[in-house]
Amino acid sequence: MITQLSRLNPERLGVIARTSAMKYKGTKKSIKEIGAELGVAYVLEGSVRRALGRVRIAAQLIQVRDETHLWAQTYERSVIDILKLAERGGARNSPRNPRQADTAGGAAARREQRGRTTGLRGLFERAATCGTGAPKTACEKASHTNEQAIRLYPQYAMAYAGVADSYVMLACRGMVPAKDTFRKAKEAARKAIDLDSELGEAHGSLAHVRLHDWDWEGLEADFERAIDLNPAQAIVYYW
Helix, strand or coil: CHHHHHHHCCCCCCCCCHHHHHCCCCCCCCHHHHHHHHCCCEEEEEEEEEECCEEEEEEEEEECCCCEEEEEEEEEEEHHHHHHHHHHHHHHCCCCCHHHHHHHHHHHHHHHHHHHHHHHHHHHHHHHHCCCCCCHHHHHHHHHHHHHHHHHCCCCHHHHHHHHHHHHHHHHCCCCCHHHHHHHHHHHHHHHHHHCCCCHHHHHHHHHHHHHCCCCCCHHHHHHHHHHHCCCCHHHHHC
16 A cells, blocks of 8 residues: 555655554554654554455545544455465566566556546546536546546556446436436446456446446346445445
8 A cells, every 4th residue: 555655646645654654553542643753644544354265454544633534445355366366467577578578567557557546536526526416517527537547547447437427427317318328337337347346336336327227137236246345335325
């Protein structure tokens, strides 16, 4: 997480080094005390648990000023899946020509990071401006931002889920032709699942499309799978 966050936007987001952060492992100090000592505005904390071949990671972002929770998420994967993912990543990054691979890999990594950063902006725009009563332009903006993220990083499953949700909001409120838009939304949601079958948001997006498209087949299973993979999705319970 430290590595990923450090690469996100180094000009605007400073991240404390692991050595400095790890001294607080198991501490009884408050978030305000930790924040004051490190000089930070936010603290990301979490836990890792393993049982019966499964690994569960819980993470939460806390604002130091008032110790409020801004975001929380739980991720669960099998140990085997994690090891296979590491093996695939290692094989994919074993170059025949190290110099050429470093250049290509660095460019690919930068595109991926830009795609993820753009995708985060798209998710924010969808949540902040593409809700009930929002103008058509707001939903279109969220959709276009996620589409831009996909162009930068075609393997970004979350961005496809964001596209699907924006399309549904546009179609179900009569802002665009429903039939064609629901078809595009369903394709985007299924693409997200193809890219990451354990992304709860993707299953929630597909269920959301089915709901508004009167496609009852598998609807309940999609919703249950979404909640099983990510119980923290409040919007999915609402849908």
